[in-house]
Structures are given as structure tokens and as C-alpha cells.
Amino acid sequence: MKIIAITNHKGGSAKTTTTVNLAAALAELGRRVLVVDLDPQGSATQWLGMALGDRPVLDAYLGRGDVTHLVTATTAPDVDIVPATYYLVAADRQQETAIALGVIRALERLPANWDYVLIDCPPSHSSLAVAPLAVAPYVLVPVEARVLALAGIASLMGTMDSVRERLNPDLKLAGVIASRVNRTRHSREVVDRLRESFAGLVFDTVVRDSISLAEAPSFQLPITRYAPAGAGAEDFRAVADELLHREQHAAEWAVPVVDKVTRPRVLLPSTRAAGAALPR
Ligand SMILES: Nc1ncnc2c1ncn2[C@@H]1O[C@H](COP(=O)(O)OP(=O)(O)OP(=O)(O)O)[C@@H](O)[C@H]1O
Ligand SMILES: [Mg+2]
Numbered sequence: 001m002k003i004i005a006i007t008n009h010k011g012g013s014a015k016t017t018t019t020v021n022l023a024a025a026l027a028e029l030g031r032r033v034l035v036v037d038l039d040p041q042g043s044a045t046q047w048l049g050m051a052l053g054d055r056p057v058l059d060a061y062l063g064r065g066d067v068t069h070l071v072t073a074t075t076a077p078d079v080d081i082v083p084a085t086y087y088l089v090a091a092d093r094q095q096e097t098a099i100a101l102g103v104i105r106a107l108e109r110l111p112a113n114w115d116y117v118l119i120d121c122p123p124s125h126s127s128l129a130v131a132p133l134a135v136a137p138y139v140l141v142p143v144e145a146r147v148l149a150l151a152g153i154a155s156l157m158g159t160m161d162s163v164r165e166r167l168n169p170d171l172k173l174a175g176v177i178a179s180r181v182n183r184t185r186h187s188r189e190v191v192d193r194l195r196e197s198f199a200g201l202v203f204d205t206v207v208r209d210s211i212s213l214a215e216a217p218s219f220q221l222p223i224t225r226y227a228p229a230g231a232g233a234e235d236f237r238a239v240a241d242e243l244l245h246r247e248q249h250a251a252e253w254a255v256p257v258v259d260k261v262t263r264p265r266v267l268l269p270s271t272r273a274a275g276a277a278l279p280r
Helices: 015-028 043-047 055-061 093-108 127-134 149-166 185-201 211-219 231-249
Strands: 002-006 033-037 079-082 116-120 138-144 172-179
Touching: 002 015, 002 127, 015 033, 015 043, 015 079, 015 116, 015 138, 015 172, 015 211, 015 231, 033 043, 043 211, 055 093, 093 127, 127 149, 138 149, 149 185, 172 185, 172 231, 211 231
Parallel strands: 002 116, 002 138, 033 079, 033 116, 138 172
Antiparallel strands: none
């Protein structure tokens, strides 16, 4: 069972779109997938046709119940989910820490019933966003192909460094996925810049901008069911294929760890600010 946190501090960077549709595409390839929705907004939960969880979800994360009992099937065949709940929004700082620790404990204790556990992380630097990184050996980072999106990824690398130092030395960046890619020069430049900075860690597959992907949540279906012959489904099937391929062809899926020495400098495209490094 491989636990992959799908994360990016920046809001609206296609985390949920990637979680839901990669899960469905992996399931089409015969893999059993569990989605853990840690975003109190519950976008993945609702996209996959489920109601937001209630107080019992919070109780389970706080150790007063078993998270596994909350797992339900979804509108995507062979994709299960632990739903999110608004109650994950911590009432105070003390509770925030308790919830984060509870999430770590719950993820550590998940039974190995699935091939992949994909965690849809909330945006921001909250402890709820960082908690999965303490457990998940792998991080996948969707990045919107817009220049402002590059700043978020630089700060995420800093968070990963801290988590490696303090909580989880084995945390690895499994890949960066360029999303919402269109035909503009700007979009192409951002993808080029990502490839310069992260080299082989950037997936060959890019996810194109697609109306169907934006529409699919309203129909509570993953793209592989909502528009199975369209560009969005094609792209996420290719992402799933590439993930499996990378896994098979890297020793122990040992995609290089981006550490302090090798950490790439994420640069702005030259059209905006030649060679200017973004803040870390
Ligand atoms: N490839 C795409 N084509 C068209 N629209 C997309 C694509 N990817 C994402 N979007 C749209 O971009 C917006 C943000 O995507 P999404 O909700 O997946 O991001 P997120 O990182 O999960 O956001 P949040 O930080 O709020 O959780 C949504 O409106 C979504 O429909
Ligand atoms: Mg989201």
C-alpha cells in the first residue's frame, strides 16, 4: 500500500482534481484506491458523490472511533473514501494539534486494504496540511501552469525540508504534475521552467485545461466516467500510467529526494522577471 499526499500550499492548484481523477484512473488499471479527504471544504468527498461526514469523522481522528469504519464506496468504481467534515476546522490551537496528531495516528493504522491511498490535502500551511507529510512517504505536487503558482511550490519545498528534519526523514517528492496547461506561450514557459527546476521529477504528461474537468464535480463523477473519451480522461489515464511506470522503473520508486543541496531554484519565466529567484 502506497500512501501519497497530493499537496500544494497554494489554493486552487488542482489538488482535488488530481486526487479524484488519478484515483479513478488508477482504479481503471485494476488498482484499489482509498481517497482520504482532509480538506474541511470536502470538495473531493462531494465530487465523488458522498455527503460530508459529521462529528463522527472528527471523533475518529481524535481517537474516539476507528477511521476505517468511516470508509465508504464512491461513484468511481474501486475507489473508496474517508470523507471530510467541516468539524476538521479546529476550534482552537490546542484542538488543531490534537486533530493533526490524530490524523497521523489514523493514517499510520490504516489496514493495507488498498494499493494506493491518495490524500487530498487542504491548502495553506495549517497543521492539517502538514500532518499527512509526517506519514506519507510520497508527495505529488500539482502545479497550475501560471507564473504565480511557482511561488507556492518553492514554499512547499521548505515545508518538506522541515518535515524531513523533524518528523519523516523518508519523505520523498514523487513528482510534479503541470496542470491546467493551455496553448499560450506563458503556459509553455511555466512548464519549461518547472522542467528546468525539477528535471526528471516533472511528469512527462501534462494535464490540459479542459472544460469537462471543471464540469465533472457538478455531476459527481470522475472524469473517466463523466467524459471518458475526452482530453481530461486521456490526460489522467496517462498520469496514472506514468505513475505506475515511474514506480516500476525507479529502484524502490526512489525518485530522487530533493534535499537542501539539490533543491531546485524555482525561477520566474524570463518574460516576467529574468532570472529572479522566488522567495523561499
Ligand atoms: N485541467 C483543468 N482544466 C480545467 N479546470 C481545472 C483543471 N484543473 C483544475 N481546474 C479547476 O481549477 C479550480 C481549482 O482546482 P481544484 O479544486 O482541483 O484545486 P485545489 O488545489 O484542490 O483547490 P483548493 O486549494 O481550494 O483545495 C477548480 O475550479 C477546478 O475545476
Ligand atoms: Mg481542493
